[in-house]
Amino acid sequence: MKKYKKSIHKILLLLISTCILACSSDKKTLNPLDNRELDLSITVPPGGNSWVINSTKQDAVLIHDSGIHNWTALDDIIRIYFHTKLTGELHLGLHMKSEKGPSTIKVTVGNTTKDVVIDNTTYKNVEIGMFDITKPGYNFIEIQGLQKTGEYIGDIDKILLGGPATASGISFVPSDFSLHFGRRGPSVHLTYKMPENKDITYFYNEITVPKGEDVVGSYFMANGFGEGYFGIQVNSDTERRILFSVWSPFVTDDPSTIPDDYKVILLGKGEGVTAGNFGGEGSGGQSYKVFDWKPENTYKFLLKGEPSINNSTDYTAYFYAPEESEWKLIASFRRPHTNTYLKRFHSFLENFSPHTGFISRKGKYTNQWVYDTQGEWYELTKAKFTADATARDKARLDYAGGVKESSFYLKNCGFFDDNTIINTEFSRTSNGIKPNIDFSSLPSLGSQ
Incomplete structure (x- = not known):
């Protein structure tokens, strides 16, 4: 009976150890930062700060004073530029919607890329996550569509930023300035x-x-x-x-x-x-x-x-x-x-x-x-x-x-x-x- 109890005890210890090791390999599970609320207190208008960098023809189609619209092509690469005085953590969100069903977009800042599924068909804040700004000055957010359900990938009318990298303020073309100029x-x-x-x-x-x-x-x-x-x-x-x-x-x-x-x-x-x-x-x-x-x-x-x-x-x-x-x-x-x-x-x-x-x-x-x-x-x-x-x-x-x-x-x-x-x-x-x-x-x- 004692040998049986010892065997059960060893099995339980082995299972617990295996679980701990498995969990430690999943950074999202153990990293407490992932559960923090994002600071998305700064609104950047995409109309004055975005470009389709691989096609000026598509730029004329997608970029409007009201935001990013008519976005159909998965090979369009959109960049949004902003200027920070500091380095550090950047929090990013998009106020956007998809057309009919889920769309998947790829969002890159610096060396970090996140794939995000957009399944809301009315505008709402979509939290993208946290990124590392490694140099002060101009940086950019790069967005590209990966998958879409309907004809359109989605619409974006606000870029939402915050976090320590923005603590001393950021520069961009504001909504009360001529977006054309x-x-x-x-x-x-x-x-x-x-x-x-x-x-x-x-x-x-x-x-x-x-x-x-x-x-x-x-x-x-x-x-x-x-x-x-x-x-x-x-x-x-x-x-x-x-x-x-x-x-x-x-x-x-x-x-x-x-x-x-x-x-x-x-x-x-x-x-x-x-x-x-x-x-x-x-x-x-x-x-x-x-x-x-x-x-x-x-x-x-x-x-x-x-x-x-x-x-x-x-x-x-x-x-x-x-x-x-x-x-x-x-x-x-x-x-x-x-x-x-x-x-x-x-x-x-x-x-x-x-x-x-x-x-x-x-x-x-x-x-x-x-x-x-x-x-x-x-x-x-x-x-x-x-x-x-x-x-x-x-x-x-x-x-x-x-x-x-x-x-x-x-x-x-x-x-x-x-x-x-x-x-x-x-x-x-x-x-x-x-x-x-x-x-x-x-x-x-x-x-x-």
């Missing part, structure tokens, strides 16, 4: 220091776009002045343009409302140039030429501006491509109610496509010179870095500018962390080489 990203500028008490008739600049930085939606603006701008764009995967515009002195976003005596007049344009009006961000005269400019090539820009008849000023833009080895006329406009030489010289880099705001781009701005009425060239070697309201209001923090040797540069978008303090002043190395331009040989308004 938030997705476009910050615009960045260089304002050049000018020689004093000079009447400037010409402004010369050069731009080189490094390989891989020519992202769709980019406008590398070389010659900005008080009444307009002149530069190169990436308009689509198949089209690039040279763009030159002059604002009307009549302030409106609708060009059809401009009185006749305030309209910008086209004086002439080059071969292959389209000219007309523009609106939406002020209004005026606009010209562009479709031109397949290349990264790594250096393009030259020359702007002329001088007072004309009847209290007006004429502005003329010329473009030099190394592929063609000669100056080409873009267009010449007359701006009424204006009597001035060229002033307020600047350059900028902007992204006009909200679908590519998650991709960084950079331009080099080199060899700035101005020419005055006395026939003297002056080199511009100093510039102040500034940025638009998207940066100043801290909706986006991925903006930078500066100097490298003899070139200024501007960089934006892409959620990089090393930004530049706004209003920082920079000086580039002087090269002392004046532009070699015979003004008399430039194309006349009637020659092209």
Whole structure:
């Protein structure tokens, strides 16, 4: 009988030991952190902070001001970006629903991925779990569908965050900021220091776009002045343009409302140039030429501006491509109610496509010179870095500018962390080489 009891005792001990070992191999069973309530006190609007990173076409279909909708394809990869000052534990939830029945999604933050089944067909908070933020700065949540029951994987109208990593606050595009401009990203500028008490008739600049930085939606603006701008764009995967515009002195976003005596007049344009009006961000005269400019090539820009008849000023833009080895006329406009030489010289880099705001781009701005009425060239070697309201209001923090040797540069978008303090002043190395331009040989308004 004693031997029988001892045998039973040994069997019980063995079963208990086996159970303990089995339980210890299941971290979810023994880890008390898994039972903690998630802190989901911060709401991030997906409309202004999300992109379909593997398809700009799908991005236009899925991402809306109200959230992520029309999500049908399992190969769509959605990223939501946010910026933290701290590392540590991040709590994550999604306010979402599936269409008809269960959908399974994959959610990744850093090196951790969780598969989550969504079976609620009305909106509710879905707790995703805890993740480790290993670096301060920009991080992202990546979401992809794995399985779906109906046509749609699901709808997401809120990203819910919290936890120790957010204790010092986080940055993202808030719901009371323009989600359109938030997705476009910050615009960045260089304002050049000018020689004093000079009447400037010409402004010369050069731009080189490094390989891989020519992202769709980019406008590398070389010659900005008080009444307009002149530069190169990436308009689509198949089209690039040279763009030159002059604002009307009549302030409106609708060009059809401009009185006749305030309209910008086209004086002439080059071969292959389209000219007309523009609106939406002020209004005026606009010209562009479709031109397949290349990264790594250096393009030259020359702007002329001088007072004309009847209290007006004429502005003329010329473009030099190394592929063609000669100056080409873009267009010449007359701006009424204006009597001035060229002033307020600047350059900028902007992204006009909200679908590519998650991709960084950079331009080099080199060899700035101005020419005055006395026939003297002056080199511009100093510039102040500034940025638009998207940066100043801290909706986006991925903006930078500066100097490298003899070139200024501007960089934006892409959620990089090393930004530049706004209003920082920079000086580039002087090269002392004046532009070699015979003004008399430039194309006349009637020659092209």
